[in-house]
Amino acid sequence: KNEKILKELDFDIEFIRSTLASNNLNYNDPKLSWHYHLFSAISKNKKKLKILEIGTHLGKFTNFLSKIFENSEIHSVDLPHNDDLFINSYFRNDLEYKKKFLKDRAINLKRDNISFYEMNSVNLINVFTSETFDIIWLDGDHTQPQVSIDTFSAYLLLKKGGLLICDDIMFQKNGKNRFKEADGFKSIHYLSKIKNLKTDYLVKRMHFSNAYYKKYISLTVKA
Secondary structure, three states: OHHHHHHHOOOOHHHHHHHHHHOOOOOOOOOOOOHHHHHHHHOOOOOOOEEEEEOOOOOHHHHHHHHHOOOOEEEEEEOOOOOHHHHOOOOOOOHHHHHHHHHHHHHHOOOOOEEEEEOOHHHHHHHOOOOOEEEEEEOOOOOOOHHHHHHHHHHHHEEEEEEEEEEEEOOOOOOOOOOOOOHHHHHHHHHHHHHOOEEEEEEOOOOOHHHHOOOEEEEEEOO
16 A cells, blocks of 8 residues: 555655665564655655654654755754653653653754754744745644644645645544544644645554554645
8 A cells, every 4th residue: 555655656665665774774664654664755856855843752763854865954843851741741750761861862863954943833833934844744742732733834834845744643533542533634634625635644554553553644745
C-alpha cells in the first residue's frame, strides 16, 4: 500500500532505500515509522526549503531532517522546558530523566540549519508569517483542542503547493488507545473536505502492534 502511494507520487523507492541506509536506517525495519521513508523521498529535491516541525521531542527526527535537507532551514517547535504540560508528559517529572532528556535533545539539535523554539504551538501564527513554509511536519499533541489548532495553523503557514504531513492518524475510535477519538484524522479530514485538498494516508509501521491500533501518516498538498 505504501509503496503504491509513493510510486503514484513519483517518488524513487531506490533513492529512499539509499538515503535511509546512509543514515544507518533499514528500509525494511518493521519498527521504523514511514515518515522517515516519506521525507527521504521528498529530500531528492535539492531546492532550499523551509521546513517546520511541530513537536520536537528528543530531536532525533529533527537531526535526521537537517542531514537529508542539508541546504534547507529546519524550524522546530516544542513546549518550554518549564511548562507543566512538558514536565508532566513522557516521564519528565523525574528530575534526573528530564536533565538527561534536555541534554540529549540539545546534542541532536546542535546543527547549523536547525532553529529551535521553546513555545506553545498555539502561538505559531503570532511568531511566523502566513505562507512561510514548504513542508510542515505535525507531531505534537494529537488530541483536541490542540490538534485542530495546530492543523489549521499549519495550513495558514504553508505555501501554496506545500506539504502538510501528520503523524499518528487513526480512522476509528479506540477506547484502549489514548488517541481514542481519532482527533487528528477528524481535523485533517475536515480541512481536506472544506478546502478540497488531496490527502493520502500511509500505514505508519509494518509491525504487528500496528495491526491492533492501526495508525497512519497523512500527506496533504495545499492547493
